[in-house]
Amino acid sequence: MQLEKILSTGAEILMKTLKTNKKFSLKKRSTSCYTVAIAGNPNVGKSTVFNALTGLHQHTGNWPGKTVERAEGSYTYNKNSFNLIDIPGTYSLLANSPEEEIARDFICFKSPDAVIIVLDATCIERNLNLALQILEITNKVVICLNLIDEAEKKKIRIDKDELSLQLGGATIVPTNARDKKGLEALKKAVENICKDGSQIKNVKNNYGEKIEQSLENISKHLSNEKINDIDPRWLSLRLLEGDFSFYSSLKKYLPLRALEDYNLNEKIKSEKEKLGFKENNSEGLRDKIVETLIKRSENIYKLCVKTSKKDYDLKDRAIDKFLTSPLTGFPTMILFLMGIFWITITGANYPSEVISSVLFALEEKLMNFLVYCSVPPWICGITVSGVYRTLAWVVSVMLPPMAIFFPLFTLLEDVGYLPRIAFNLDGVFKKCGCHGKQSLTMCMGFGCNACGIIGCRIIDSPRERLIAILTNNFVPCNGRFPLLISIIGMFFIGESLTALSSLSSALILTGTIIIGIATTFIISKLLSKTLLKGISSSFTLELPPYRKPQVGKILIRSLLDRTIFVLGRAVAVAAPAGLIIWVMANTFVNNTSLLIHCSTFLDPFAKSIGLDGIILMAFILGFPANEIVLPIIIMSYMSTGSIMDIQNPTQLHLLLTSHGWTYITAICVMLFSLMHFPCGTTCWTIKKETKSLAWTLASFILPTIVGIIVCFLVSNVLKLMPIW
């Protein structure tokens, strides 16, 4: 006790010194710290620029109150530190989505010291729309002309001086963030803006005489101190447009109630009437605004960009023809997916064994150490055989497949193949009332359902996103593959390891996956007809140009962003579960463990759906991670006190059949594994993403009920057949 106290105060002092030292050194090193926002359309290499500038000095989180990812990082340049905020990639700032709202609010109300606008040099025309909108809010802008090499390859020549002239004298920095080209110049330009302010002038868009007159009339009523130096003309435009989301943002960010002014509101009303727009209908005005922006972008594009090669994207179109044609589209898609599964499953075996042998060797040492310290046996049991062993299990079975699957998946993402999958499959999803991008969240679900659920953010419409979240669990994740594969091996293939047997094993596994996918479609359709009724919202899917992947970055980012993240959550759920499992297996009432009491209680019900009490109990206790379902079954059948594995399939088969497993049991276990409640990590993630306990419960109950019904029907129908 005494020792602990000394240790903890010692640590405290150390931390304090560290903290003060940090502050001290920060003060010494940097004179000022600037906030820089980085904006751009989706798919322009914005995050590549962000990563190239900040390196690994970054952290990701969410925007407050939104499930939109927020990345923040920092870099030092000329002894000044720059805090870089990656605002969501959008096409516009007219707030059609939460991303656009965040982007607009950040640039407008958080007044960053500089905004880097990333433009895709190969696709400037559409990118300019956003640039013009940002320039209307702030003039502290640096234009980063990214992917300049690609543009040159495609013979797209951009007149930088003319572009700068058209954008009010903005600094244009050509970059190729993938090769770190132009980054120094970009940092320099950002520093200039932060230190000396901007020289950009006169970039306002001209919306026509009438609207301009109205804007002038309204801005007269806006007093500067009330609106925190927001550009009055821009503010007038937004007020005239009458955007609800903007009104609520104004209330949130402006300290004074700028809008509670009778004269101002009357003015807005009368100007609207003058322009011929009704009070609550500004569609016409919006059209006019957008049209002005697009026409101006078109003009600038014509003035600045010359393409000598007309069909510069011929190669991309040829690849598209192959990857998305009726004849070759689906087969290549299936081949890609099967390839990924195969590499993941075979590639994960060896590292899994290594990790588990290391961790389990450590378990023995830990046990010996605790015994040496004469710690009571039950504490040893709980901590080592319970918590530690479960953790070691989850880590060794979960880490390798994820560390292989996610980089491969990110590779397909980086090359630009994933949107093509959504394009190929959207027809089916449309029939089910959901979004084609759901196919991508399902693909991610194969790696880990929790990641699949985070991936659902790419679906804009809330209704379709919820459907994708609720049904993601019907896709078996890496954690469920080992169970499926070993059951297929034991019950349907036999022991011989020939080419034929591994092929038929792969076929049965594919069949199982197809059942899962079919269930996803059926349940999605049911949901969109009942609980989540509604018409499909508009569908726009960009098919970006194919790009050479950046292998090194893929490895780092997919490991950091997905693998470690999921592993962290899994460990947090698995530790208490290990404790519960151990306590249940080692607490005896009337000479029988609690675990057996519970499974005996569940037995009649479990038998009616083709399982037995122990299997069902294992699924329930396997809630933290699907990987430990089979180990719990083995532990219960062998009446040992901690989870364990049997490597030899013949022995395992014998153990299972001696406890009454038949083909029907095997089929039902596979089906129930496919259709039951999501694991703890996934539930946690669903709660985070939907921010609703009700939807989390729904996503827990829905697949369970489906699984129970399917297993009940299948087992009872099969029992009627004499062949078993």
Added chain:
Amino acid sequence: MKATSIMPLSKASPGCSYSVISIRLNKSDRRRILDLGLIPNTVIKVLQKSPLGDPVAYFIRGSVIALRSECTKRIIVKKV
């Protein structure tokens, strides 16, 4: 210009280019389409259908965008 050359975008054939006449969509659908740079007189090239026939990929102002038929049948175009 013949009257027959005016049609909804959903009826347009792959490989040909069209010019937008009007967009008969409302609210958020309309905004989304406008943000992509689709306004009257914009020239669109139909690239290809997806394997199941819908959606269809279009070349719009330097980028490739796939749209569903619900949307494209409300965009009126004429052949150029």
